[in-house]
Amino acid sequence: MTVAAGIGYALLALGPSLSLFVAVISKKPFLILTVLSSTLVWLMSLIVMSALWRAFLPLKTAAWWPYTILILTSVGFQEGLRILFWKVYKKLEDILDAFADRVSKPRLFMTDKMHIALAGGLGHGVAHAVFFCLGLLTPAFGPATYYVEKCSKIPFFLVSAIIALAFATIHTFSMVIAFSGYEEGNKVDQCFAPVVHLIAGMLTLANLAFGGCMIGIPLLYCVAIVTLVHCGKMAWRRLIESRRREGNFSNSQ
Amino acid sequence: MDNGSILETIGLEIIGVMSPVSICMFLVVLIVYSLTSPTTKTPSQQLRTAANLVYLESPTDTTSQKLEGALLNAVVFILLITLVTFLLVILYYYRFTNFLKYYIRFSSFFVLGSMGGSILLTLIQHFNIPIDCLTFSVLLFNFTILGVISVFSQGVPILLNQTYMVALGIIVAAWFTKLPEWTTWVVLIALALYDLVAVLAPGGPLKMLVELASSRDEELPALVYEARPNVGSRTGNRGSNLGLLLAGFSDGDPIELRVMSSSENVVQNDGVREVMSSSENVVQSKEIDGVREVETLPLMGSSSSNERERPVANEEIIRESNEIDRSRSRVLEREIEEEEEERGKGIKLGLGDFVFYSVLVGRAAMYDLMTVYACYLAIISGLGCTLILLAVCRHALPALPISIALGVIFYFLTRLLMEPFVVGTSTNLLMF
Numbered sequence: 001m002t003v004a005a006g007i008g009y010a011l012l013a014l015g016p017s018l019s020l021f022v023a024v025i026s027k028k029p030f031l032i033l034t035v036l037s038s039t040l041v042w043l044m045s046l047i048v049m050s051a052l053w054r055a056f057l058p059l060k061t062a063a064w065w066p067y068t069i070l071i072l073t074s075v076g077f078q079e080g081l082r083i084l085f086w087k088v089y090k091k092l093e094d095i096l097d098a099f100a101d102r103v104s105k106p107r108l109f110m111t112d113k114m115h116i117a118l119a120g121g122l123g124h125g126v127a128h129a130v131f132f133c134l135g136l137l138t139p140a141f142g143p144a145t146y147y148v149e150k151c152s153k154i155p156f157f158l159v160s161a162i163i164a165l166a167f168a169t170i171h172t173f174s175m176v177i178a179f180s181g182y183e184e185g186n187k188v189d190q191c192f193a194p195v196v197h198l199i200a201g202m203l204t205l206a207n208l209a210f211g212g213c214m215i216g217i218p219l220l221y222c223v224a225i226v227t228l229v230h231c232g233k234m235a236w237r238r239l240i241e242s243r244r245r246e247g248n249f250s251n252s253q
Numbered sequence: 254m255d256n257g258s259i260l261e262t263i264g265l266e267i268i269g270v271m272s273p274v275s276i277c278m279f280l281v282v283l284i285v286y287s288l289t290s291p292t293t294k295t296p297s298q299q300l301r302t303a304a305n306l307v308y309l310e311s312p313t314d315t316t317s318q319k320l321e322g323a324l325l326n327a328v329v330f331i332l333l334i335t336l337v338t339f340l341l342v343i344l345y346y347y348r349f350t351n352f353l354k355y356y357i358r359f360s361s362f363f364v365l366g367s368m369g370g371s372i373l374l375t376l377i378q379h380f381n382i383p384i385d386c387l388t389f390s391v392l393l394f395n396f397t398i399l400g401v402i403s404v405f406s407q408g409v410p411i412l413l414n415q416t417y418m419v420a421l422g423i424i425v426a427a428w429f430t431k432l433p434e435w436t437t438w439v440v441l442i443a444l445a446l447y448d449l450v451a452v453l454a455p456g457g458p459l460k461m462l463v464e465l466a467s468s469r470d471e472e473l474p475a476l477v478y479e480a481r482p483n484v485g486s487r488t489g490n491r492g493s494n495l496g497l498l499l500a501g502f503s504d505g506d507p508i509e510l511r512v513m514s515s516s517e518n519v520v521q522n523d524g525v526r527e528v529m530s531s532s533e534n535v536v537q538s539k540e541i542d543g544v545r546e547v548e549t550l551p552l553m554g555s556s557s558s559n560e561r562e563r564p565v566a567n568e569e570i571i572r573e574s575n576e577i578d579r580s581r582s583r584v585l586e587r588e589i590e591e592e593e594e595e596r597g598k599g600i601k602l603g604l605g606d607f608v609f610y611s612v613l614v615g616r617a618a619m620y621d622l623m624t625v626y627a628c629y630l631a632i633i634s635g636l637g638c639t640l641i642l643l644a645v646c647r648h649a650l651p652a653l654p655i656s657i658a659l660g661v662i663f664y665f666l667t668r669l670l671m672e673p674f675v676v677g678t679s680t681n682l683l684m685f
Contacts, residue, residue: 027261028260028261029260029261029262029263029264029265029267029268030259030260030261030263030264031260032264032268032271033264033267033268033637036630036633036634036637037634037637039630040630040631040634043626043627043630043663046671046674046675047663047666047667047670047671049674050670050671050673050674050675051666051670053674054670054673054674067678067681067683070678070683071683071685074685075685078685096259096263099259099263100259103259103262105259105262106259107259108259108260112259112260115260116260128684130626131623131626131671131675132675132678132679132684133679134622134626135621135622135623135626135675136622136623136675136676136679137622138621138622148680148681148682150681150682151682156680156682159682160679160682160684163682163684164684167684167685197685200685201684201685204682204683204684204685205683207681207682207683208681208682208683213682
């Protein structure tokens with residue numbers, strides 16, 4: 001019974017990512033490699049952050065400001081890494097295009113580029129869900145469950161799975177938005193990812209208050225939905241544009 | 254969009270190696286996790302194996318005692334392995350190939366039958382699966398015999414062979430996880446160092462073995478996983494795709510240009526040689542007069558190294574240009590095809606690498622799930638680095654050192670640094 005519950009928590013956190021992986025990523029080996037490397041990058045960022053904060057943990061105070069600083073630094077560091085990731089990707093794109101010319105294949109399509117961005121984001125999201133939710137699930141397979149004092153209505157594992165799902169969504173799709181923002185030089189899209197990440201991180205601060213999770217989690221899901229809708233709109237617009245451009249191109253020929 | 258985007262072809266060979274390794278690690282983690290988690294408190298009886306001949310770890314020993322004993326164990330284990338490998342090389346050198354093959358068949362029979370059987374028995378007891386003795390023994394016997402047949406035989410589908418290789422890896426790794434903790438870590442590190450020396454140093458036993466096998470043009474008489482694709486022989490040459498990407502990028506001259514221009518007698522291109530190093534052997538071994546054949550050889554080389562893309566076109570060119578000397582071109586083609594067959598085996602990974610990757614992950618599984626993920630990612634990325642190096646270096650490389658080093662580093666970083674941080678933040682339901 002508890003094994004079923006544990007698997008249920010895991011699927012709740014990772015189910016959408018899993019289906020995305022099976023449907024889109026797993027058919028293209030290069031995307032699998034992208035997911036793996038992006039997961040590794042996220043893991044390393046987490047290790048660096050924990051190395052920095054190791055001396056101060058565990059925090060004895062109940063005050064919220066040290067946690068605010070913690071989230072600020074972590075988000076800042078990870079957003080810095082995102083820019084680095086973009087630079088590396090840009091180099092990789094040139095290599096891939098050169099290789100495509102070499103083997104007389106078409107160059108990267110626009111959808112290919114978005115797939116790569118999606119894979120990178122999925123890596124981040126999966127890493128988040130794995131380390132913040134799945135990594136703690138070990139006791140969930142045992143005979144009991146665990147409640148946090150601050151959020152006493154729902155089992156801890158369920159709460160963390162729900163939050164991890166929201167974050168996986170945000171990470172996955174904000175990477176697509178950020179990459180297209182960098183590519184088009186669109187300032188709004190470039191700033192969208194860090195801002196959303198920061199807002200989402202700050203919203204979890206609400207969980208420090210008694211019963212705060214009843215407010216924090218719905219707000220978090222609002223942020224996730226906003227990200228999803230924005231990403232969907234952007235992808236739709238770019239697809240339409242590229243199709244129109246292709247149409248013009250073939251007409252002019 | 255006739256042949257799809259480029260993303261579908263790059264990295265196929267890497268995934269072809271990574272996925273069996275992942276499956277192996279995943280199953281070992283499941284076995285370890287399901288068998289150890291309920292009974293962690295009861296001290297399991299210690300086993301005397303080759304890896305802890307000298308020292309048996311007990312929880313009451315001090316750290317220095319444990320370290321000392323573990324080091325001694327590792328030294329003895331490595332010495333044993335070195336001796337056995339040299340014995341193998343000697344036997345192979347004096348062409349006791351059949352003896353080796355039968356010995357390996359016997360040992361895989363033993364591993365599958367007794368060790369696998371005992372693991373299955375434990376699982377059956379643990380999960381209370383109702384099965385009678387007779388059925389179990391018949392099933393086990395069939396499983397074992399099929400495994401023995403699948404080792405070193407050509408008629409068996411490659412998928413079956415690969416499955417049994419993974420099964421052997423899982424069984425041996427599940428046994429190795431029963432070693433005490435300190436011994437496991439020290440033995441793993443020692444093995445990585447041994448692997449580095451044995452494959453790369455001149456006179457290293459594994460290097461000698463590989464060179465001997467390739468000079469005799471035979472298969473290695475050892476348990477080796479072949480990441481050969483199981484869809485027809487024509488697509489068999491993915492191993493060089495990545496090499497093409499890496500080797501070809503340094504000089505910005507596309508292959509197409511070379512293929513076109515080679516008919517204008519611009520053959521002595523260093524880039525071509527770099528990419529198609531193997532076709533040179535043919536050039537040198539077959540003394541060819543006349544420029545035409547020399548011209549076509551790099552073409553065939555290119556056809557063998559990325560024939561997945563343009564097999565038909567290249568062969569047409571070959572046939573066209575060899576019209577004059579038809580019979581000769583037949584011989585050449587056969588030569589090339591043999592070479593393709595030899596190269597078309599894809600990437601090979603020793604079973605030992607499977608085993609020790611899985612041992613590391615299995616050992617990590619005894620601590621926490623988080624360390625498992627970290628170690629898995631580290632090992633896979635180490636394997637990826639090794640494969641990229643393989644595409645650059647083009648000779649046998651040790652697969653253990655990078656992966657094991659990364660795995661060990663990530664295990665301890667995760668355990669010492671990350672775990673308190675993550676547990677501290679997420680029990681407050683703080684995430685970012």
